[in-house]
Amino acid sequence: MRVLIVSWPWRTHFQPMVPLGWALQAAGHEVRVSSSPDLIESLTSSGLMTVPVGRPDVVKTMREQFTEEQIELVRTLEQLGSRDDFFFDFALNTEEALTWDRLRLRTRYFTEILKGVNDTMVEELVDYCRWWKPDLVVWEWMSHAGAIAARATGAASARIRSEIDVDLWSRRAFLKLREQQPPEEREDALADWLGRWAEKFGKSYSEEMVTGHFAIEHMLGSMRLESDVPHIPLRYVSYHGPAVVPQWARHTPKKRRVLATFGVSQNRGREYQAVSVRQLQQILDSVADLDIELVVTAPEKVRRNLKRVPSNTLLTEFVPLHAVIPTCSAVIHHGGIPAFLDSIANGVPQLMVGRVVGDIDLRAPLLEKAQGGLYISRPHLTGERVRECLVRLLEEPAFREGADRLRREQATQPTPSELVPELEKLAARYRSR
Incomplete structure (x- = not known):
């Protein structure tokens, strides 16, 4: 099968996925890795075939060119507490942290961050997938360009996460609270953004564009959160790029x-x-x-x-x-x-x-x-x-x-090579092409 691995342009987000790419390639599958040109050195040094998409310096540009709307949003967030409180407290799953106002504004702000990087990658990535026709797209949890490409081309979609998946937890809390709001106030910035991309490619929005058809997780089972998304454990295998033992x-x-x-x-x-x-x-x-x-x-x-x-x-x-x-x-x-x-x-x-x-x-x-x-x-x-x-x-x-x-x-968690047969089955089950 053909497998595309998509990463946020930050090497510590990409490197945990490399051993899985090696295992798939060693099993005879075709593997490609993709991100913005900012990550080109890390992508190519992994030894996996690389497909850079989008423009360079995207993370730097995103930081330097906040829109007035984004600046105003930050001011609003500051009224709800410090940066630490707003971005970390939701992991505690308390009523004070998981309020509608906090989750709504956090979703809006985090979506702006995701858009700033992913939007530059999407069209080129979809064009490549339409030509190359991957069976499975494995996308690092912030790299929704991979989820959009999978939706647009009918590939199975796998979201991969190494930390405890508190973002999916907060997403579930957000959706639950959203249903309790009046219809005219049921804002969902993340779904709106992903839905616009899906419509551009002739598809409709699906929550699987947020969660993947299934999740691959490095976190220990005793520390992971319960989820209604199918979960595939994967043993973490260390890779930090080219290095010399001192x-x-x-x-x-x-x-x-x-x-x-x-x-x-x-x-x-x-x-x-x-x-x-x-x-x-x-x-x-x-x-x-x-x-x-x-x-x-x-x-x-x-x-x-x-x-x-x-x-x-x-x-x-x-x-x-x-x-x-x-x-x-x-x-x-x-x-x-x-x-x-x-x-x-x-x-x-x-x-x-x-x-x-x-x-x-x-x-x-x-x-x-x-x-x-x-x-x-x-x-x-x-x-x-x-x-x-x-x-x-x-x-x-x-x-x-x-x-x-x-x-x-x-x-006890399966190694990357032991996971390959399961990924073959899941790709066959979820791909729609």
Whole structure:
């Protein structure tokens, strides 16, 4: 069969899907990967045939060219609470977070974000699919251009998600509340946007353009949310792009190794940062006397602003997580999926900090309940608190035991190659061409 994989133009959104693409190709299927030209280097370096669509610099342009309507919408959102409250509280599934006004405005705002990237990709992607005729389109959860192309060309549609699927949860709450509103107030910006694209290609809107015919999820079964959308579990297989194992990581460390990594967040604006330079300095100072080897990944602009680097600390730009985490006794990170699931895969206790990923308010308590690690929220993130939690992870056997239970659970999920036969059946069932 022919399989098209579509990604948001951000490498950490694309890379978790690469092993599935390899598995499909190794099984004899034709595979193509697609995104905007912004992602071309990551797409081509994966070794999979690449189809760039749309214009370059789309994410940058989207940020710089907010319309007056979007600016006004942001002002309205600010009246309902802080950015953190608005974008993360809904994961808690509380009545205060899941009100009609909040969900309606969040849907409108998030749709504007999706439009800013996906609209530039849709027509070229549909043209390609009409010619190439994929049997299955696998689209990363923000890449609705893939869902539109699948709807337009009759391909089976699979939505793939690595985090806990809180967005689908909030979508269900939104639809339920929408039905309770007067007919003239039943706004649905997401369905309206997708419906306009469907009509352009001679189709009608279907909720499957939001959910996919089925969902592929990397998250552990004990942490996923119940859903009425068919669910296919997939074991996370680590891939971080081309990388070299550094010399210091090619042997067993002499001391207990702790990795502190905060992903791309430190390369983005302040709103994406889990840990500021000041907080990172506090963390380094607070653990300076511990008998550990602390490896900290941080971009050069962060490293040069640190005033002190303790003797037990190694600063580096990047490390391939799956080469280093197996040698670690603990991992400190911002909740990003690669560090989270790589730590689980190796049975390593983890400390999550900050609040920059959408499911953190749900995932962090589940991690602590499973005794696989600890969490420090943004208001309580201090060097002393990090030290306290890290010492617990290193000294209390319950955390190593909890992390190993999560490792065993993850090992029961099918690998990408084991999932291929199921995808063949699902593609045959749902494609309409």
